[in-house]
Amino acid sequence: MFVLTFREQLEALRPYLLRYASLHLRDRDAAEDAVQETLVAALAAEAGFAGRSNLRTWATGILKHKIVDAIRRAGREQPLEDEASEDEFAALFDARGHWQSTPAAWPDPDGALESKQFLAALERCLAALPPRTARAFLLREHMGLETAEICKELGISSTHCWVLLYRARMALRECLEKSWFAR
Amino acid sequence: MNLSCKEATRLLSRREDRALTLAESAALRIHLAICRGCRAVAAQLPFLRRALRRYFDGLHG
Numbered sequence: 001m002f003v004l005t006f007r008e009q010l011e012a013l014r015p016y017l018l019r020y021a022s023l024h025l026r027d028r029d030a031a032e033d034a035v036q037e038t039l040v041a042a043l044a045a046e047a048g049f050a051g052r053s054n055l056r057t058w059a060t061g062i063l064k065h066k067i068v069d070a071i072r073r074a075g076r077e078q079p080l081e082d083e084a085s086e087d088e089f090a091a092l093f094d095a096r097g098h099w100q101s102t103p104a105a106w107p108d109p110d111g112a113l114e115s116k117q118f119l120a121a122l123e124r125c126l127a128a129l130p131p132r133t134a135r136a137f138l139l140r141e142h143m144g145l146e147t148a149e150i151c152k153e154l155g156i157s158s159t160h161c162w163v164l165l166y167r168a169r170m171a172l173r174e175c176l177e178k179s180w181f182a183r
Numbered sequence: 184m185n186l187s188c189k190e191a192t193r194l195l196s197r198r199e200d201r202a203l204t205l206a207e208s209a210a211l212r213i214h215l216a217i218c219r220g221c222r223a224v225a226a227q228l229p230f231l232r233r234a235l236r237r238y239f240d241g242l243h244g
Contacts (some may be wrong), residue, residue: 019242023224030202031211093187096187097187097188097189098187098189099220102220103224103227104223105226109230112232116241118234119193119234122234122235122238140200140232141235142229146200149202159201162200165196166196167190168198169196169199169228170192172231173227176234
């Protein structure tokens with residue numbers, strides 16, 4: 001029987017791990033570094049994997065830590081400047097803060113979750129977020145960090161943190177509306 | 184306190200990250216009662232979280 005070694009099984013995960021890291025870090029070099037560190041750590045920890053069923057899930061767990069480390073380092077090295085322009089919400093709201101164009105309820109959102117095309121649209125919308133906005137949002141939504149931790153990791157004020165999360169959610173909802181729900 | 188839609192959506196986002204104060208949630212409730220657009224967004228933001236979870240579950244295979 002042909003059996004892959006542990007190293008080969010890990011190596012086979014590299015493209016997936018790279019895609020995952022790129023989504024969070026938005027920087028090819030940083031993503032490759034995080035994946036490399038993950039593979040090295042995973043090889044060293046082979047005994048820790050023994051008995052667990054899913055190598056991919058296990059390796060992703062290690063990669064998550066490496067990603068947060070990378071974001072922490074980047075936050076220390078270059079404090080965040082604001083990516084958005086002054087009037088970033090001008091297209092959404094008028095001068096008095098009312099909708100320019102009133103959002104409507106989305107038809108069958110639960111059905112969308114079952115659709116591969118919808119998840120692909122979501123991926124495109126995530127990729128379209130500005131890099132730091134995306135990082136803050138994924139730390140919150142996917143890594144499950146509290147906002148206080150996110151501000152600390154990214155080296156930004158708590159006000160700025162709230163703005164990033166707000167911006168990410170409004171941009172994603174608009175992108176999904178345009179690319180999926182209002183087709 | 185009368186919220187604008189911009190302020191109301193800001194609170195809707197904040198609500199995903201921390202509990203609102205009593206004053207914030209009262210003001211938001213009043214605004215949502217009269218604003219269809221913000222009611223739509225109020226349902227969409229929690230949906231984003233579920234969609235993201237589904238997306239990452241799929242990615243992990």
